[in-house]
Amino acid sequence: MMDLCPCGSGRRYAAxxxxxxxxxxxxxxxxxxxxxxxxxxxxxxxAYLLHTWHPDTRPGTLDLEQDHTRWLGLTLRGTQNGRPADQTGQVRFTAIYRIGAQQHRLDEESRFVRLEGRWIYLDALDPDA
Incomplete structure (x- = not known):
């Protein structure tokens, strides 16, 4: 059992x-x-990732066991809406990861919507749009 949550909140994983x-x-x-x-x-x-992904944009499967990505850290850059009373929200973040010896940076603005009363991931905005 891990102690601190990987999301960087500083809280225990279980909580x-x-x-x-x-x-x-x-x-x-x-x-x-x-x-x-x-x-x-x-x-x-x-299973959790697929469960929290909008059915219109969700891939049929994920194969994370074959993925050699090692996630190193998450930094939130900002949010727009996404509060308990909202129906949509956007979250900007940077995630640092490593594949083999190379370190990479993912900058993304993810969009979320409520579906049947729960938050789900819709997609990411195109950074070049």
Missing amino acids: CCGALHSGKREAKTAEALMRSRYSAYVLRLE
């Missing part, structure tokens, strides 16, 4: 993303869902 991963509770904000999805990539929780 943070672990509670969402286990289904004990749902994300209350788009930011909380984004953090839990980052942690799910770190922990290779394919």
Whole structure:
């Protein structure tokens, strides 16, 4: 069992993303869902990622066991909406990761929507648009 949550919140995993991963509770904000999805990539929780992905944009499968990405850290850059009473939200973040000996940086603005009362990931905005 891990101590600190991979999402960088500074909280214990069980009280943070672990509670969402286990289904004990749902994300209350788009930011909380984004953090839990980052942690799910770190922990290779394919079922959770697919469950929290909008059916219109979700891939048929993920194969994280064959993925050699090692996630190193998450920094939030800002949010727009995504509060408990909102229906949409956007979260800007930077994630640092390593593949082999090379370190990379992912800058993304993810879009989230409420579907059947729960937050789900819709897609990422095109940074060049």
